[in-house]
Amino acid sequence: MRIILYLGKGGVGKTTVSAATATAIARSGKKVLIMSTDVAHSLADALGVELTPKPIEVEKNLFAMEVNVLEEIRENWGELYSYFSSILMSDGANEVVAEELAIVPGMEEMISLRFIWKAAKSRNYDAIVVDAAPTGETMRLLGMPESYGWYSEKIGGWHSKAIGFAAPLLNRFMPKKNIFKLMPEVNEHMKELHGMLQDTSITTFRVVVNPENMVIKEALRVQTYLNLFGYKLDAVIINKILPQSSSDDYLNSLIALQQKYLKVIDNCFYPIPIFRASQVAHEVIKTDQLHDLSQEIFDGHNPSEVLYKDDKTQLLEKVDGKYVLRLHMPNVEITKLNVNIKGDELLVDINNFRKSIVLPNILVGRKTEGADFEKGHLNITFAN
Ligand SMILES: Nc1ncnc2c1ncn2[C@@H]1O[C@H](COP(=O)(O)OP(=O)(O)O)[C@@H](O)[C@H]1O
Ligand SMILES: [Mg+2]
Numbered sequence: 001m002r003i004i005l006y007l008g009k010g011g012v013g014k015t016t017v018s019a020a021t022a023t024a025i026a027r028s029g030k031k032v033l034i035m036s037t038d039v040a041h042s043l044a045d046a047l048g049v050e051l052t053p054k055p056i057e058v059e060k061n062l063f064a065m066e067v068n069v070l071e072e073i074r075e076n077w078g079e080l081y082s083y084f085s086s087i088l089m090s091d092g093a094n095e096v097v098a099e100e101l102a103i104v105p106g107m108e109e110m111i112s113l114r115f116i117w118k119a120a121k122s123r124n125y126d127a128i129v130v131d132a133a134p135t136g137e138t139m140r141l142l143g144m145p146e147s148y149g150w151y152s153e154k155i156g157g158w159h160s161k162a163i164g165f166a167a168p169l170l171n172r173f174m175p176k177k178n179i180f181k182l183m184p185e186v187n188e189h190m191k192e193l194h195g196m197l198q199d200t201s202i203t204t205f206r207v208v209v210n211p212e213n214m215v216i217k218e219a220l221r222v223q224t225y226l227n228l229f230g231y232k233l234d235a236v237i238i239n240k241i242l243p244q245s246s247s248d249d250y251l252n253s254l255i256a257l258q259q260k261y262l263k264v265i266d267n268c269f270y271p272i273p274i275f276r277a278s279q280v281a282h283e284v285i286k287t288d289q290l291h292d293l294s295q296e297i298f299d300g301h302n303p304s305e306v307l308y309k310d311d312k313t314q315l316l317e318k319v320d321g322k323y324v325l326r327l328h329m330p331n332v333e334i335t336k337l338n339v340n341i342k343g344d345e346l347l348v349d350i351n352n353f354r355k356s357i358v359l360p361n362i363l364v365g366r367k368t369e370g371a372d373f374e375k376g377h378l379n380i381t382f383a384n
Contacts, residue, residue, distance in 0.1 A: 002127040008208035013239035018131035024294035026062035030126035037112035048286040117193040204234035211261035221358040227314040234308040240279040323382040330376040
């Protein structure tokens with residue numbers, strides 16, 4: 001079984017590319033589920049069908065569902081939710097505010113992750129394609145196995161606090177035994193899912209970009225954090241590429257700008273394979289059009305395969321008490337090398353190309369002490 005997660009900034013085409021990928025996999029004869037965990041429900045629009053939290057078969061082998069987090073909270077997590085809000089109310093928050101606050105940060109993502117876990121455990125599918133919410137929160141949660149434990153701890157903490165202050169009141173709101181039974185179970189599922197997500201033969205992440213400065217920055221951040229957390233990026237999909245030239249001046253200046261950023265993407269994501277899709281002159285909707293788009297993107301490659309199998313592109317290690325960032329750069333002869341830091345970016349000039357890397361927080365503000373290149377790895381040492 002394969003799990004493929006698409007990440008990237010809002011509007012770049014994650015939903016479209018995810019749906020195109022799923023359609024291609026289904027038409028190759030494999031059973032696939034595409035799941036959207038984004039609250040902006042555009043998967044239904046892309047597929048041109050109504051979707052629910054229960055998978056429906058859109059065409060042969062292609063199943064799709066949209067996770068409605070708020071509905072899920074209302075239906076299945078009501079108990080937990082009223083528990084949180086009752087505690088907040090006992091702390092003095094008014095009812096409306098308490099209800100608002102009771103949606104614990106990260107809870108939405110956790111619920112989405114639990115849906116992925118459920119689908120993976122069902123063993124119903126050869127592949128699961130996830131059209132994830134725009135990067136931030138999803139990444140944070142994926143990155144911290146501890147956060148799965150966060151809920152139990154938090155609840156544990158609040159629970160003892162509640163016992164001290166407002167036990168009689170809370171007992172009315174909260175059949176606590178059920179909650180405490182539920183949390184360890186969820187924790188187990190999250191741990192199991194985390195294992196699957198880190199298994200690079202099962203799960204790979206793909207980032208969708210457009211040839212635009214800010215979009216690329218966000219994609220680089222995605223790459224850095226995926227590397228850091230032990231997840232595998234196996235492809236970059238550049239979407240909405242304009243034609244090579246036009247008779248229109250306005251379009252030509254946009255094209256020139258895109259050409260510049262296409263080079264930046266090539267340099268920055270090397271050696272991750274890059275796939276390309278043109279900006280088409282119509283909306284990409286329904287499976288036939290999505291399938292056409294997938295043909296252009298994957299161009300003979302099998303989208304359900306792991307598309308990059310080599311070493312991780314970045315590795316952060318501690319050597320003799322210092323942080324060393326190891327960049328995997330196979331097949332590069334380095335004749336000229338220059339390393340600079342600008343804000344949260346590391347700019348590596350190698351020969352005639354510049355690679356930029358978004359630094360993980362832990363390295364921001366540090367100076368580099370030196371760089372050396374051995375056996376296809378560029379090692380950059382940071383001062384303490
Ligand atoms: N290659 C493309 N050519 C033309 N329009 C596209 C292309 N890819 C996506 N779109 C359109 O761009 C909009 C945003 O795409 P979407 O997949 O919803 O992005 P995201 O999920 O990243 O927010 C949609 O209207 C979609 O139809
Ligand atoms: Mg989307």
